[in-house]
Amino acid sequence: MEPARNNFHFEDLLNRHHLKKTAPRLRVLSMMSARNAATSQPDLESVMNDIDRVTLYRILNAFEEKGIIHKVFDLNGTANYALCSSSCDEGHHHDEHLHFNCTQCKNVYCLDDLHLPAITLPPGFEPQGFTLYATGLCPKCSKKAVKK
Structure with a gap:
């Protein structure tokens, strides 16, 4: 019953x-929401081999433009x-949180709960985003390292 609920949400x-x-768009959203980490286009291609590379690229590009996903x-x-928060929309991403690379x-x-501090730039600089x-x-990986 849960997949139908997620499909309705998507x-x-x-x-x-x-x-x-479209079925490919719904599948991409479902796959991305099932992951606890950001995912690359090649990773998506490897598990969605019935969606061609160009279609997947266009889906990711449209999702990013509309504020559904953000790039890191x-x-x-x-x-x-990665999926954006509900406060993101077309042209206005609000993904100013910490990105952790293992x-x-x-x-x-x-790490959505860790937001960037307010940053004041010198006059003349107009920020369009921060990462x-x-x-x-x-x-x-920390647990694996301790066991060694």
Whole structure:
């Protein structure tokens, strides 16, 4: 019963952002919401091999433009995507939280409860967004390191 509830939630999300409810879009949302870390396009391609690369790229691009997902880069510079908060919308991402890059498993985590402090820039600078990264070991990798 839970998947139908999530599917309804995703259909509503697509409606609110004026996007067609297609099976590939619903699958991408479902896959991303099931993960506890941000995911890259190649990772999505590996588990969604029935959705071609161009279609997946267009879905991710549309979701980012509409404020459904945000992009965060891992330690190798690869773009990863995570679901946005409900306060994000088209052209206005509010994902100013800490992004944690695990140096062991290479996962990127959004730590939504840790928001960036207020930053005042010098006159003439107009910020369009801020990103703060932390690196280290995630809880899973920390436990593995202690056992060694």
